[in-house]
Amino acid sequence: MKRKTGNASKANQPSRPTPEHLRTGRPRLVKQVNQRSVFEIVQNLGSVSRAELARLTGASMPTASKTVARLIKLGLIEEHGILPPDGKGRPSRMYRTATLKSQVIGIAFEPHRCRVVSAGIDGLYKTSAILSFPTPGTYRELIDKTVAAARTFMTERARTLRIGISVPGNVDTAAQQCLLAPNLHILDRRKPGLDIQSALGVETRIVHETIATCLAERIYGEARGVRNFVMIGTYEGFGMSAVVNGDLLVGSHGLAGELGHITVQADGELCGCGNRGCLETVSTDPAFTRLVNRTAGKSLNIQDIRDAVHQNKLDVTAPLLTTLDFLATGVAAAINIFDPEIVALCSRMFEMTPDAFAYLNSRIIAKTLQPMAQRCQIIRVEGDTLRGGVAAAIYHIVESLGPQMNWAG
Numbered sequence: 001m002k003r004k005t006g007n008a009s010k011a012n013q014p015s016r017p018t019p020e021h022l023r024t025g026r027p028r029l030v031k032q033v034n035q036r037s038v039f040e041i042v043q044n045l046g047s048v049s050r051a052e053l054a055r056l057t058g059a060s061m062p063t064a065s066k067t068v069a070r071l072i073k074l075g076l077i078e079e080h081g082i083l084p085p086d087g088k089g090r091p092s093r094m095y096r097t098a099t100l101k102s103q104v105i106g107i108a109f110e111p112h113r114c115r116v117v118s119a120g121i122d123g124l125y126k127t128s129a130i131l132s133f134p135t136p137g138t139y140r141e142l143i144d145k146t147v148a149a150a151r152t153f154m155t156e157r158a159r160t161l162r163i164g165i166s167v168p169g170n171v172d173t174a175a176q177q178c179l180l181a182p183n184l185h186i187l188d189r190r191k192p193g194l195d196i197q198s199a200l201g202v203e204t205r206i207v208h209e210t211i212a213t214c215l216a217e218r219i220y221g222e223a224r225g226v227r228n229f230v231m232i233g234t235y236e237g238f239g240m241s242a243v244v245n246g247d248l249l250v251g252s253h254g255l256a257g258e259l260g261h262i263t264v265q266a267d268g269e270l271c272g273c274g275n276r277g278c279l280e281t282v283s284t285d286p287a288f289t290r291l292v293n294r295t296a297g298k299s300l301n302i303q304d305i306r307d308a309v310h311q312n313k314l315d316v317t318a319p320l321l322t323t324l325d326f327l328a329t330g331v332a333a334a335i336n337i338f339d340p341e342i343v344a345l346c347s348r349m350f351e352m353t354p355d356a357f358a359y360l361n362s363r364i365i366a367k368t369l370q371p372m373a374q375r376c377q378i379i380r381v382e383g384d385t386l387r388g389g390v391a392a393a394i395y396h397i398v399e400s401l402g403p404q405m406n407w408a409g
């Protein structure tokens with residue numbers, strides 16, 4: 001399956017194992033590569049038999065059986081029924097990602113509220129189960145409340161394998177430190193993942209919210225199994241994250257993807273980064289809100305603007321087209337750089353008028369190098385950060401299984 005869609009560049013991932021490594025031995029590496037491949041196939045297909053797993057990974061039946069047994073023991077997959085025999089074949093057991101005896105906990109820190117939930121290894125959870133509380137004013141209180149909420153999900157019934165946290169700030173991935181959270185400064189220079197991990201005894205990872213929502217789309221959303229994928233969100237700033245040849249783009253310090261800070265207006269507005277005229281100052285929901293307020297002489301937030309537009313009390317056509325046009329420039333730049341199969345966009349601006357998204361789409365296509373524009377699918381997603389926290393936990397489990405195979409190697 002992965003072999004067919006693979007178009008990886010060798011230069012990008014020099015250390016990734018290739019099929020040649022499997023032929024030439026290295027038993028531990030082979031075992032790790034197999035278990036990751038098998039788990040990802042179960043994840044992408046939803047339900048699969050051992051024979052199918054052997055066929056799709058190119059492994060023998062005994063190897064596929066051993067890998068399945070190991071993944072069951074790790075609590076990552078489970079048997080969920082038997083497929084009746086078709087003609088002369090034997091009945092086959094079917095496997096799926098575990099939902100009964102193991103779980104992950106997802107957490108989303110946002111400027112005004114925090115949410116905690118438990119989910120199966122398939123990433124699914126009931127929205128009625130979410131625990132939510134207003135974001136406390138101090139870091140200590142934030143950790144205490146989050147630990148207490150997470151603890152209520154840690155029951156005898158299911159083993160908690162990981163905790164993932166979506167944070168609204170830049171993260172040093174290796175140090176697991178939140179470097180700067182512009183809208184939630186209590187997190188600045190803190191290590192909330194490690195603090196929660198030491199309180200609960202479960203491995204915990206923090207991830208920038210843009211990356212977290214990207215992982216959610218990639219693991220169980222619209223971009224499931226897609227090898228080249230870009231996600232752009234404009235709720236607060238211009239957040240971009242990318243999956244390149246199946247790997248999340250992180251950069252040397254976990255900060256890659258800051259496309260929002262390229263200069264598009266030489267003497268433009270002052271940006272949060274200290275420069276002037278960054279793409280972020282003209283292409284995002286806050287940029288649109290500022291432009292509407294300046295034009296109309298008001299001081300509304302984006303929800304107020306949307307309500308006024310829907311009640312025909314406010315015309316935002318000109319500011320909306322201006323802001324979407326800048327956003328199209330940013331999205332087109334991302335497509336030109338990454339040549340993705342899918343670009344997922346989330347923005348409150350799409351809620352203003354029924355044709356806002358279609359307009360943006362047409363501007364992106366006009367600004368993107370052909371024929372990439374024709375081949376790239378542009379979709380609209382919600383970009384929920386709690387789903388992102390759950391996805392961050394699952395992503396870390398997948399990463400820890402072993403390296404991803406470079407089928408193009």
Ligand SMILES: [Zn+2]
Binds near residue numbers: 262275280
């Ligand atoms: Zn900037």
